[in-house]
Amino acid sequence: MDLNVPGLDELDYQILEILIKDSRIPYLEIARNCHVSGGTIHVRMNKMQEMGLIKGARLILDTSKLGYDVCCFIGIYLNKASSYPDVLEQLKEIKEIVELHYTTGAYSIFVKVMCKSISNLQDLLMNRLQVISGVQSTDTFITLSQPIDRNISF
Known part of the structure; x- marks a missing residue:
């Protein structure tokens, strides 16, 4: 895993990998998968949104x-x-x-x-x-x- 993006660490990449597979997954489930608290996921998500890395969520239609x-x-x-x-x-x-x-x-x-x-x-x-x-x-x-x-x- 390339960790060259300033401000991101292994946990951030784990969160992103989970969200790429299913962006509707609840924060608490992400937290369980990453062995951290739900609050930690919330803080990390806010950080990545403030960085402009996460720009929102999209509905994908057929x-x-x-x-x-x-x-x-x-x-x-x-x-x-x-x-x-x-x-x-x-x-x-x-x-x-x-x-x-x-x-x-x-x-x-x-x-x-x-x-x-x-x-x-x-x-x-x-x-x-x-x-x-x-x-x-x-x-x-x-x-x-x-x-x-x-x-x-x-």
Whole structure:
């Protein structure tokens, strides 16, 4: 286990490893697994939140059960790098975009999109994304399966 993060020790990493597997586990159960008090876990959690290491908890949905059957990634080419702030503001308004990365390499922006159907994706591309001033063109990659979906582990 790499303990090079200032302010973290072995117990902090044990807590993180447990939470990565199940973020809903009660503090008292974490305490039992780590052989410390519940108060100790509470103090450690507060410390890691104050450090910005833990940013909250998320609900993970099975989006296909909500009708979002099309997952894809879209590489966005910008006309010029200075267009990024304005394009970003407009992309924030597209609810199907669930991740956005400003990148180096072939694309200026790389987004993950969840759509209900191919026609929903086509509408997004033609009528909402490619019409944004500053977007030169896009490349779309439709996900066929996602055999690995995990957080980093220690």
